[in-house]
Amino acid sequence: MNVLHFINAFFSDGAHWHGYDGIPTRVVEHIQYSLEALLLAAVIGLPIGLVTGHYGRGGNTLAMTATAGRALPTFGLLVLVVTWLGFGLGPVMIPLVVLAVPPILVTTYEAVRTVDPSSVDAARGTGMEESKILFQVEVPAALPLILSGLRSAAIQIVSTATIAAYVGLGGLGRYIIDGLYQRDYEKVVGGATLVAVMALATLAVFWAIARLTVSPGVRRPA
Template identity: 95%
Template sequence: MNVLHFINAFFSDSAHWHGYDGIPTRVVEHIRYSLEALALAAVIGLPIGLVTGHYGRGGNTLAMTATAARALPTFGLLVLVVTWLGFGLGPVMIPLVVLAVPPILVTTYEAVRSVDPSSVDAARGTGMQESRILFTVELPAALPLILSGLRSAAIQIVSTATIAAYVGLGGLGRYIIDGLYQRDYEKVVGGATLVAVMALVTLGVFWAIARLTVSPGVRRAV
């Protein structure tokens, strides 16, 4: 039986569209986990990246920290945190946030540093405060790259949030974990397909956000 047959069988089974284990329920759970992890990572990564990028300090430290964080195995970190803190959503958020902070942090730093220095110097020459320079001059110009960092983090989170199923939570990982345990490969392939589709939808959402928030002049310059 090929993959397409498994996909067709999974999505054509009406039992997969209803109840606590139905596709709508699992999709909503997966989106909730992903949005919470992305929000936490953004709260940590964006301010640090903006401030360090504006002042041009700490770049080497950020790079080393990001490299170290990316080297951490997400599943291994999940097991360690669960052993320490017990089961629940909190232990799942920690490895997801650790995974997502580096691309947000490093990309935001590089985005702000790449803004044309002449426009920043001109703003300083008019007596503009540093905070205003950051938010009215640098941030609009850096926004496309900042969004690319958020997009990269979001896709990584969506693809990795399946680990929530390992500690008894829901989400699309439930199909993959339960399917492997039950040797129900129709369910495994269906769950993996849903995760892939959600990653593609995430790409589309960030494309739409960029179209709505980035000025046409900045888009043409990128």
């Protein structure tokens, strides 16, 4: 049997569309985990990236922090946190947030640093406060790159949130973990397909957000 056959069999089976293990339920759970992790990562990464980018300090420290964060094995960190804190949603959030903070932090820093210095100097010359310079001059110009960092983090989270199933939670990883345990490869392929589709949907969502929020004057081609 080929992959296409497994995909067709999985999605054409009505039992996969109903109940606590149905596709709608698992998709909602996966979205919930992903949104919570992205929100937490943004709350941590955006303010630090904006402030350090505005003042031009801490670039080397941010780069080292990002490198260290990306080097950590997500699954290994999950096992360590679960061993320490026990099961639950909290231990799952920690490795997902650690995974997502570096691209948000570094990209936000670089986005602010690449804003045309003449615009910043002109705003400062008119007596504009530093906070207003940041949010009224730098952020609008840096928004395309800032959104690209958030998009990268979101895709990584969506693709990795399947680890929640390892500690007994739901989400699309449930199909992959249960399918491997049961040797039900139809379920494994179906779950992997859903994760891939959700990652593509995430790209589409951020494209729409960029179209709505970024000024046409600073919008960059994809």
